[in-house]
Amino acid sequence: MGGLPDHLYTGNSELDSQHAGLFARIELFRDKTKTAGDPVEMKSFLDYLHDYTVMHFRFEENLMRELHYPATWEHEAEHQKFWREVLGLLDACAKMKYCEMCGQKVYNTVAKWLWSHIEKEDRALAEWIRLRSEWVD
Ligand SMILES: [Fe+2]
Ligand SMILES: [Fe+2]
Numbered sequence: 214m215g216g217l218p219d220h221l222y223t224g225n226s227e228l229d230s231q232h233a234g235l236f237a238r239i240e241l242f243r244d245k246t247k248t249a250g251d252p253v254e255m256k257s258f259l260d261y262l263h264d265y266t267v268m269h270f271r272f273e274e275n276l277m278r279e280l281h282y283p284a285t286w287e288h289e290a291e292h293q294k295f296w297r298e299v300l301g302l303l304d305a306c307a308k309m310k311y312c313e314m315c316g317q318k319v320y321n322t323v324a325k326w327l328w329s330h331i332e333k334e335d336r337a338l339a340e341w342i343r344l345r346s347e348w349v350d
Pocket of ligand 1: 292330335
């Protein structure tokens with residue numbers, strides 16, 4: 214699977230592999246939207262993004278709750294904000310018939326959010342899990 218930029222590695226292999234999977238898809242999607250707006254491609258990416266967001270956020274949120282992560286609430290609030298944005302994008306792109314401009318908007322929004330969320334919230338979570346495991350064992 215394609216690698217992540219160094220500063221986006223959390224050191225938690227499950228999180229890293231889920232993030233890398235998403236990044237690989239976004240890069241592919243960006244390359245496709247550069248050449249031509251393809252409504253089928255866009256629809257399939259948005260469906261993937263929808264499913265991924267549900268699966269990945271649920272994974273992180275379950276983990277945080279199980280471990281009683283102290284910043285669970287703040288982290289979940291960030292997920293909620295992004296989730297609302299994804300739903301807005303799905304709706305807007307459907308109304309705009311998945312035109313080329315939608316591709317750019319989707320790419321910019323998703324890449325920007327992920328970049329900053331992983332670097333900040335997800336890395337903090339992974340670091341906390343790492344420290345906790347040292348103390349628990
Ligand atoms: Fe997260
Ligand atoms: Fe994440």
